[in-house]
Structures are given as C-alpha cells and as structure tokens.
Amino acid sequence: MLGIVRTLDQAMNNTSVILLFEVGNKKLLFPGDAQIENWSYALNAAKKDKDLMALLKKVNLYKVGHHGSLNATPKTLWNMFANRSKKQSLKRLQTVVSTMAGKHGDTPATAVPRTTLVKELKENSTYFTTQDLKGKTTIRKDIVIDL
Helix, strand or coil: CCHHHHHHHHHHHCCCCCCCECCCCEEECCCCCCHHHHHHHHHHHHHHHHHHHHHHHHHHECCCCCCHHHCCCHHHHHHHHHCCCCCCCCCCCCEECCCCCCCCEEEECCCCCCCCHHHHHHHHHHEEEHHCCCCEEEEEECCCCCC
C-alpha cells in the first residue's frame, strides 16, 4: 500500500490546482504544490487576461507553494504582487509557508523552505510558518484563524 501511495505522489506531485479566492476586498492565493510548470501556464494566461492579472497583483495573502521549494514561487509572480513592502502596514502582503523543521533538506542548498526565499519573504511581507502559528488563533487583528 505504501508503495502505491509513493508512486502516486511522485506521479501527481506537480499537478496542483492554483486557487485564488476573493473574499470581500481580500485576495487569497493558494497554489498547493504548484511548481514552475503550473506557474508557467497560469502566468502566461494572466498576461492575456487583464482581470486575472489585476487580481494577482492585489493578492493580500499568499500561501507559499510547495513548502517554499526552489521553483514554487517564480520571481515573475513575486514581483507582480503590489502589496510587497519593506514597511509594516495593514496593507502589507501576508505570506504563510507550511513547514516542519528538519523534514526537507539539511543544508542551505537542499533546505525547504529555501533560505533565499525565506529572507525575501521576511523582508517584503509579513511572514509566518505553520510551526510559528501552531496553537495561535490570531495572527493579526484583522485575520483570525483556528489551528
């Protein structure tokens, strides 16, 4: 049974649906395990669709794809986010990475999430990991979740 699950995981790992929710005036982007192939298709579609491009630019919360792996957050996507900022504010982009210490890689070259990505996320967004959030229900006064 475990062999079947691992085979399916390897075959289907990069077949994620990229979801963009619009809730009131907030845009929440959840790319699952999307990697460069998924993003290439989605970003090419966005170039041809002004409405989609406008939604992507206004993302308020980005759940970082594929646990922050090397090719899960293309620079073209990251640079598109208008709410990136070095300054703290209520409009600043929120980023969340699903992490588990010591689970993926043990050197800077193999670590997930990528250290260069984490540095960028911390500098230009309000950055959270699922480890940091464990047991918390309020991450910001305007965002309340139950974990």
